[in-house]
Amino acid sequence: MVCMMELSSHLIVNSAFDSISESEMNLAADLVDSIPDNSLTLFDKGFYSLGLLHDWQKKGKRTHWLLPLKKGTQFELVRSLGRQDKLIRIATTPQARKKRPHLPSHIDARLVTRNIKGKEVKILTSMTDNMAYPSADIVDLYTHRWEIELGYREMKQHMLESRFTLRSKLPELIHQELWGVLLAYNLIRYKMILMAKSLKGVFANQLSFRDASSHIIHTLTMMPIYAPGNFPKIVIDIEKNAAQFKLEGKRERSYPRCLKASKNRYPVTKSKYAIHLK
DSSP: OEEEEETTTTEEEEEEOOOTTSOHHHHHHTTGGGOOSSEEEEOOGGGOOHHHHHHHHHHSSSEEEEEEOOTTOOOEEEEEEETTEEEEEEEOOHHHHHHOTTOOSEEEEEEEEEEETTEEEEEEESOOOTTTSOHHHHHHHHGGGGHHHHHHHIIIIIISTTOSSOSOOSHHHHHHHHHHHHHHHHHHHHHHHHHHHTSTTOOGGGBOHHHHHHHHHHHHHTGGGSOGGGHHHHHHHHHHTGGGGBOSOOOOOOOOOOOOOOOOSSOOOOOSSOOOOO
């Protein structure tokens, strides 16, 4: 599954999914038609494809992209825009041009380098105008890339209660269930947008999804006991309670790339012997 999420609200703009034999890159290409104008898309480094990025940028009006530079990427320096801000040129491959005949022989992009917590980070983006898009703003935007991971966690842990598998066992029913999960998530998130609007200067992603969704779902499940004439007031009262779900400040998170042992719900028998492989 590949999803496109609006980061300030966590609304799912569109999604594409298929069997495990289909690559995520091809699924991402199916989302090109959903790109809104005047937008910036933050990609994970696994979606580095000059063909995809070129199609993304040319699809609409000011449809920009940003992603970490893939290790080992070869490029040519066009000119320096600042000490750690460069305009570069990356050549496309014959294989990519064969797949996309409209793809040019090279693509110009902007490379911003910064030290974040002692680690050098290289950010590649289509926002080449350094006057319109200051490098400090680009680095700040890069830090929001984890918002979609928080959205996935909200669906997996809170909505699906951390179940390992879906209930459906047939491909067509799995598609139906996945769309149902995304639809239910968006309905809750849309209500949270209305709740955030009742608070000045607050975005929907600054409300606790766990607490707000529990409140929304509980209120809706209790609707049948009330007279239909009271429904509008009950729905509006949900928004009036938004202040109690506001997160006072998001904790600064660190996501080091390390291998962690997966949780096992079943007892594991420890071996009496240790094996050392060299």
